Amino acid sequence: MIRVLFAFVLFFAALPARADVDIKEMTTPGGIQTWLVEDHSIPFVVLELRFRGGASLDAPGKRGATNLMTALLEEGAGNLDSRAFARATESLAASFSYDVSNDAVSVSARFLSENRDEALALLRQSLVNPRFDEDAIERVRAQVLSIIQSDLKDPSEIAGRAFDTLVYGEHPYGSSLNGSLEGVSALNRDDLLAAHRAALARDRLYVSAVGDVTEAELSAILDQLLGDLPATGAPLPPDADPNLPGGVKVVDFPTPQSIARFAQPGIDRDDPDFFAAFILNHILGGGGFESRLMQEVREKRGLTYGVYSYLLDRDGAQVWMGSVASANDRVAEAVDVIRAEWERLRTEGVTEQELQDAKTYLTGAYPLRFDGNGPIANIAVGMQMEGLPIEYIATRNDKVNAVTLEDINRVARERLDPNSLTFVVVGQPEGISGTIN
Amino acid sequence: MRFLILALLAGLAFAFPARAEEQVTTFTLDNGMEVVVIEDHRAPVVVHMVWYRAGSADERPGVSGVAHFLEHLLFKGTKTMEPGEFSATVARNGGSDNAFTSYDYTAYFQRVAADRLELMMRMESDRMVNIQLGEEDIATERDVIIEERNQRVENSPSALFREQHNAAQYLNHRYGVPIIGWQHEMYDLGLEDALEFYRTYYSPNNAILIVAGDVEPQEVRQLADTYYGVIPANPDLPERARPQEPRQMAERRMTFEDPRVAQPYLSRSYLAPERDSGAQEKAAALTLLAELLGGGTTSILTEKLQFETRKAVYTGVWYSGLSLDDTTFDLTVVPAAGVTLEDAEAAMDDVITGFLETGVDAEHLERIKMQIRASEIYARDDVSGLANRYGRALTQGLTVEDVQAWPDILEAVTEEDIMAAARDIFSARNSVTGYITAPKVTQ
Numbered sequence: 001m002i003r004v005l006f007a008f009v010l011f012f013a014a015l016p017a018r019a020d021v022d023i024k025e026m027t028t029p030g031g032i033q034t035w036l037v038e039d040h041s042i043p044f045v046v047l048e049l050r051f052r053g054g055a056s057l058d059a060p061g062k063r064g065a066t067n068l069m070t071a072l073l074e075e076g077a078g079n080l081d082s083r084a085f086a087r088a089t090e091s092l093a094a095s096f097s098y099d100v101s102n103d104a105v106s107v108s109a110r111f112l113s114e115n116r117d118e119a120l121a122l123l124r125q126s127l128v129n130p131r132f133d134e135d136a137i138e139r140v141r142a143q144v145l146s147i148i149q150s151d152l153k154d155p156s157e158i159a160g161r162a163f164d165t166l167v168y169g170e171h172p173y174g175s176s177l178n179g180s181l182e183g184v185s186a187l188n189r190d191d192l193l194a195a196h197r198a199a200l201a202r203d204r205l206y207v208s209a210v211g212d213v214t215e216a217e218l219s220a221i222l223d224q225l226l227g228d229l230p231a232t233g234a235p236l237p238p239d240a241d242p243n244l245p246g247g248v249k250v251v252d253f254p255t256p257q258s259i260a261r262f263a264q265p266g267i268d269r270d271d272p273d274f275f276a277a278f279i280l281n282h283i284l285g286g287g288g289f290e291s292r293l294m295q296e297v298r299e300k301r302g303l304t305y306g307v308y309s310y311l312l313d314r315d316g317a318q319v320w321m322g323s324v325a326s327a328n329d330r331v332a333e334a335v336d337v338i339r340a341e342w343e344r345l346r347t348e349g350v351t352e353q354e355l356q357d358a359k360t361y362l363t364g365a366y367p368l369r370f371d372g373n374g375p376i377a378n379i380a381v382g383m384q385m386e387g388l389p390i391e392y393i394a395t396r397n398d399k400v401n402a403v404t405l406e407d408i409n410r411v412a413r414e415r416l417d418p419n420s421l422t423f424v425v426v427g428q429p430e431g432i433s434g435t436i437n
Numbered sequence: 438m439r440f441l442i443l444a445l446l447a448g449l450a451f452a453f454p455a456r457a458e459e460q461v462t463t464f465t466l467d468n469g470m471e472v473v474v475i476e477d478h479r480a481p482v483v484v485h486m487v488w489y490r491a492g493s494a495d496e497r498p499g500v501s502g503v504a505h506f507l508e509h510l511l512f513k514g515t516k517t518m519e520p521g522e523f524s525a526t527v528a529r530n531g532g533s534d535n536a537f538t539s540y541d542y543t544a545y546f547q548r549v550a551a552d553r554l555e556l557m558m559r560m561e562s563d564r565m566v567n568i569q570l571g572e573e574d575i576a577t578e579r580d581v582i583i584e585e586r587n588q589r590v591e592n593s594p595s596a597l598f599r600e601q602h603n604a605a606q607y608l609n610h611r612y613g614v615p616i617i618g619w620q621h622e623m624y625d626l627g628l629e630d631a632l633e634f635y636r637t638y639y640s641p642n643n644a645i646l647i648v649a650g651d652v653e654p655q656e657v658r659q660l661a662d663t664y665y666g667v668i669p670a671n672p673d674l675p676e677r678a679r680p681q682e683p684r685q686m687a688e689r690r691m692t693f694e695d696p697r698v699a700q701p702y703l704s705r706s707y708l709a710p711e712r713d714s715g716a717q718e719k720a721a722a723l724t725l726l727a728e729l730l731g732g733g734t735t736s737i738l739t740e741k742l743q744f745e746t747r748k749a750v751y752t753g754v755w756y757s758g759l760s761l762d763d764t765t766f767d768l769t770v771v772p773a774a775g776v777t778l779e780d781a782e783a784a785m786d787d788v789i790t791g792f793l794e795t796g797v798d799a800e801h802l803e804r805i806k807m808q809i810r811a812s813e814i815y816a817r818d819d820v821s822g823l824a825n826r827y828g829r830a831l832t833q834g835l836t837v838e839d840v841q842a843w844p845d846i847l848e849a850v851t852e853e854d855i856m857a858a859a860r861d862i863f864s865a866r867n868s869v870t871g872y873i874t875a876p877k878v879t880q
Contacts, residue, residue, distance in 0.1 A: 041479065042817050083744065086734035090804040093811030112811055139743060142750045142773055146700050153699040155592055255697060257587035288533065289512070289524040299521060302580025305588050325588050357529050364531015368548060371480040371650070372818045 021370050023380060023390050026215055030223035034207035035380045035390070036215060039373060043113040045211035046373045048381040049226075051105040052204040052315065055177035057234045058195070063172075064179020065187055065195040068137075068144055070100040072192065073107075075136040078125035082136045085122070094119040096126065102173055103315045104385065105199050110374070113212045120225055127200060128228045132192045141184060148178050155259045159323075159426040162251045163261040166424060166436065171240035173317060201233030202226060208380035210373040240317040247435035248335070248423040258331040258427030259323070262338065264420045266311055266318030269386065276403045276411040277320075278311060282358045283350050284341070285309030285322055290357070292345065296337050297324065303334040320415075332431035335423055346416035349409030363397040460823070462654035463837050466661060468670040469642030473827045473837065474657045475649035477820040483650035484821050485557040486546040487565070488828040490645075491638035493618075494540040494611035494679055494761070500630045502618015505538040506582055507631045511545065512536075513574045515567040520574065523560055530556065540612055541761045542832035548821070551651040555660055562664040565639055575628045583624070586617050594695035598704075598873040605689045605869045606706050609680045610762055640671035645831045649824035682708060682763050688865040694876040701874040702751075702771040703778050705785070708867040709766040712758040714839050720758035721846045722858035723766060727756035728805045729797060729855065730788075731768065735804070738768070741788045748776045748784045761833045766862050778872045789863055797852040809847050 024036045055066040074089075074096060075082040089096060094111040107127065111119035151157035161176060168174035178184070205226065209218050244264055267277045285293035285308050297307045309322035326334040350358075370376050383392065425432060462474040493504045513520040527534040532549030547557045590596040600615050607613030618626070646665060648657045685708055712720040731738045731754020742749035751771040757764055772781035816822060830840045 039479070042814060044814055044818075083735060083740070087804065090733070090735060090808060093808045110815065112814060139747070139750075145774070146750045146771065150699045153697045256591045257584070259592075288528060289521065290528050295521075298581055300577070302577040303584070305581055305585035325592075326584060327587055330584075357525075361528045361531055364550060365533065366531070367480070368482045368531065368550065371477075371482045371820065374818055 021376060021393065023393075024215060025390055026219065028219040028223045030227045032202065032205065032207060032222045032226055033384075034209060034218065034222060035384065036208070036213070036218055037210040037373075037376055037380065038212075038214060039210060040212050042373070043212050044373075045109075045111060045113070045116065045209060045213045046377040047109040047111075048208045048377045049107040049109075050206040050381050050385055051107075051200050051233070052103065052206070052385065053199055053233065053236050054100050054102055054104040056102050056172040056237045056316070057198045058172060058177075058179075059191075059198070059234075062183070062187065062191050062195070063175055064144070064177070064184040065191045066105070066199050067100050067177050067179065068141060068184065068187055069130075069132075069192045069195040069199070070098050070105055071140050071144065072132055072136055073098045073126045073130050075140060076131035076133050077122075078129045078131075080122075080125070081131070081133060082139075085126070088122055089119075092119045092122070094122070096123055098126075100177060102177055108377075116213075116221075120221055124225045124228075127225070130196065132189050132196075134189065137189060137192065141187070144178055144184055145181060148176070148181055148184065151176070151178070155253055155255045155257075155426050158251060158253055159259045159261050159424055162249065162426065163263070163424040166249055167242045167244060167263065167319065167422070168240045168317065169243060171316070172237055173240050173314065197230055198234035201230045203232045204236075205229075206381050206384040208377045208384070210377040210380070237316060240314075242317050242319055244319070244420045244422045245436060246420045246422055248425060248432060249436035250429060250432060250434035251424065251426045252428060253426050255427055256327060257325050258328050258425050258429045259325045260331060260335060260423050260425045261321065261323050262335075262421060262423045263312075263319040263321040264342075264417045264422070265415075266313065266320045267415060268318050269313050273407075273411045273415065275399045276407045277415055279355065279358050279362065279400065279403055280345070280350065280408055280412055280416075281309055281311050281320065282362060283354050284345055287358065287361060290361075292341050293322070293324075293338060296341055297334055301333070301337065303330050303337070307334070307338070328428045329430045331425060331427065331429045335425070335432065339418060339421065342416060342421055343418045346412055346418060349412050350405070352405055355403070355405055355408060359400055359403075362400050366397055460817070460820075461827070461837070461841075464654075464658060466641065466666045468666060468668060470661070470665050471645045471831060472657065472661050473645065473647045473824075473831070474652060474654040475647070475820055475823050475827070476652065476654070477649065477817075478651050481551045481651050482548065483551040483554050483648060483652055484546060484548050484824050485554060485561065486544055486647040486649075486824055486828055487561050488542050488544040488645040488647065488832050489638055490541070490643050490677060490832045491543055491634070492539050492541045492832075493614065493616040495638065495677070496611065496614075496634065499622065500626060500634075501614045501622045502582065502586075502616075503626055503630045503634050504543055505617055506579070506623075506626050507634050508536045508538045508543050508545075509578050509582060510570055510574065510631055511564050511568060513578070514569050515563050516569055517563065517567070518560070523564065526556070526560065532557075538616055540616060542829065544828055544832075554648065554652065554657075555664075558660050558664040562668060565641065565644065565665075566668055568635065570628055570631065572628060575626075575631070579623070579626055582617065582626075583620075586620060586623060589617065590615070591620070594693070594697045594873065597695065598693040598871060601691060601693055602704060602706065602869055602871045605691055605871070606708065606765060608683060608685060610682050611679055612760075612762065637675065640674060641665055641668045642670040643674050645828060647824045647828050649820045677761070679762060685867045689869040690871075691869065692872045692874065694874055696875055698873055698875040700771060701778055701872065702769060703782055703785075703870065703872050705768045705782075705868060705870045706765040707767075707862050707864065709756060709764050709862055711760040711762065711764040711833075712835060712839070712843075714835050717758070717835075717839060717843060717846050718850070718854070719858060721843070721850050722854040723756045723862065724758055724847060725802065725805060725850050726855050726859050726862070727754045727766065729801060730754045730792065732805065735801065737792055738770075738785065738788055741791075742770065742781075742784055746784060748773055748781055750774075752785075759829050759833050759835075778874065782870065793856070793859060793863070797855050799852065802852065802855075806848060809844065813844055 099106045307324040534547040536545040738752040
């Protein structure tokens with residue numbers, strides 16, 4: 001039973017890096033760019049692929065198609081049906097996982113050196129020649145429908161949905177990437193083929209590899225693996241325009257503990273004030289037990305098990321978000337305390353000690369993230385998605401250290417905006433009346 | 438395709454161990470504290486953990502949740518540290534820290550740069566014996582754990598269902614009581630309850646130190662002697678003998694209704710033997726049986742119920758051999774739309790009966806063993822995972838030798854062993870069958 005879920009701490013895991021990690025940037029003869037870290041100490045390879053766009057590429061009226069398509073990639077490919085594909089993967093003790101978010105389709109592969117070629121041949125089939133057999137579609141569709149149904153009664157999911165709908169409206173971010181019961185029921189095989197062509201294309205591809213493989217080997221591997229994917233996919237959607245009017249939206253749901261999501265406008269990571277905002281957020285609600293929100297809401301008042309804030313930097317929207325959960329008769333106080341802390345931080349700023357503590361944590365934690373082939377591969381592909389160069393690894397701590405007390409307190413005054421801080425509360429909260437319909 | 442509503446159950450899934458003896462050094466301090474060092478010099482990181490052989494199943498009746506409550510309270514002050522100073526100090530050194538409680542253990546850990554190990558040992562050894570708590574710490578932190586229970590259990594019909602199911606499975610053992618505690622008992626947990634648990638169980642001769650990462654065993658030994666070795670052993674440490682299960686003689690069935698249930702499903706558990714030191718063969722056979730029956734797309738339940746008859750949208754089987762006392766072998770079926778729970782249960786039982794008749798498919802078993810061998814390679818990439826493996830084993834009645842013998846024992850399991858284990862385990866008298874569903878709407 002972990003004492004606190006650090007779910008959002010990982011949000012920034014894609015940025016820092018070990019200073020001495022040796023990443024090679026390379027381009028294959030076929031034109032695929034990749035980052036490679038050679039490590040021959042354990043006889044296996046981790047390969048991470050990201051296709052930008054993900055579920056946001058769902059065609060109009062086809063919400064859920066990219067999700068269902070992605071779930072079916074491992075359900076039969078080439079001349080292997082679903083079960084034959086699974087048996088083949090197991091025989092090689094390889095692991096392939098296919099995941100989708102609103103910004104990317106992610107493929108994570110792990111395979112042994114001793115049967116690398118066979119494993120890659122299987123992986124290639126799943127990416128290039130997925131079968132989308134009718135029986136597999138029906139089976140996986142039933143699973144997705146069951147998940148959608150369950151989410152309709154899960155307070156945390158309800159909160160996420162209500163928040164997304166309010167904030168992102170008609171943008172793909174505004175609805176569940178699973179799709180709706182009706183929408184998913186209506187998807188057909190052609191929709192999945194179209195979603196596959198739209199999402200898995202080379203013009204939006206990011207690759208990292210870590211482990212027992214050389215530069216020359218990886219070049220040949222990637223051209224073979226990915227060369228037959230279409231050169232271009234569907235255009236990315238326009239940016240969202242987050243609606244954060246301030247106030248509270250209450251969604252009635254009979255459950256003992258209310259769940260709240262809250263947000264104000266965020267900040268782009270290209271913004272010159274990004275690092276100041278990043279440290280500011282760490283002090284506000286990003287830094288485990290020491291953050292102001294944890295101290296005030298949990299440690300001093302016992303109102304929650306966990307309260308967090310984080311800078312959510314999506315491809316098409318930036319919001320400064322947070323979450324908390326408190327019993328129905330206590331959540332009103334939790335919301336009040338969060339609002340008060342938001343205002344106090346804006347007007348009073350942080351202390352020199354808080355800034356120093358945040359810097360020592362953030363710069364000290366920086367090398368700890370690179371402790372294995374799996375984590376390194378994830379970070380390397382994430383950095384590419386963010387548009388960060390390899391040199392960033394060497395300069396990132398300097399950027400953190402360069403933030404002054406004046407910078408951070410100016411950013412607090414300019415960027416923290418209690419008036420636009422918008423709460424969505426799901427449950428039966430006492431003493432909270434909604435101001436947003 | 439993973440199935441979300443059962444995500445919490447996945448915590449029960451076993452992980453195959455690693456063949457990593459070459460990374461592991463063990464020794465014992467003069468006061469009886471065991472030490473395990475796992476070397477991985479690829480990154481300048483260290484994980485420092487102290488595991489206590491004390492968990493919720495060691496609580497006395499009436500104070501359920503006190504082991505976990507105490508875990509929270511260890512982040513309050515000691516004679517020399519202010520409340521919160523522990524975690525704040527770890528953070529100021531670029532590290533992160535946390536703790537977790539289970540039935541058989543409580544563990545505290547920090548993940549820091551390797552050159553901060555000494556500071557971690559100084560602080561962790563301090564709170565092994567020197568905590569200082571006031572009534573106000575108790576009141577606020579009790580509210581926190583009540584909110585934790587709200588979040589994990591009260592807000593989740595699946596979690597409430599699991600609690601009821603477990604309680605029905607164990608007639609006498611404390612495994613039937615939730616780790617976080619029953620809600621009504623949590624309200625009354627007090628300072629003296631926590632301190633009593635602390636004084637009884639927190640001592641070097643009831644603890645295991647695990648240090649994993651970029652360290653040398655000799656350095657760990659010196660530091661451990663300096664900080665932990667000076668703490669006297671507790672001569673009054675009680676023998677770890679908890680109330681055991683009697684013969685179970687009656688099949689139990691239960692239905693849990695909650696309007697928040699969107700997807701009904703059923704779960705079945707059988708009381709099962711655990712891994713015992715020097716005698717892990719039966720548990721190894723059950724481990725492979727669970728894989729054959731429910732380990733992924735090619736497993737028998739999936740094959741029959743999801744591919745052939747299509748009566749289920751999801752099936753799963755779990756067996757965790759890591760447990761100090763009797764454990765469980767668990768099956769779950771989520772019926773397809775239009776299939777009743779009774780139908781789904783009958784279909785599940787047909788699969789078990791069929792398996793007992795047809796036996797093990799040799800190729801299937803070989804695929805699973807191939808994955809076991811591979812997992813020994815993959816596990817070397819995750820030194821924290823290795824640390825957890827040793828911590829769990831050593832607090833649950835096993836030795837370092839048992840951990841290291843486990844891959845070979847799994848490899849040696851035969852088809853006959855598996856069938857013998859299957860015939861033993863599937864006995865209705867040892868079982869609980871639960872349905873979770875929304876209440877029927879009355880007309």
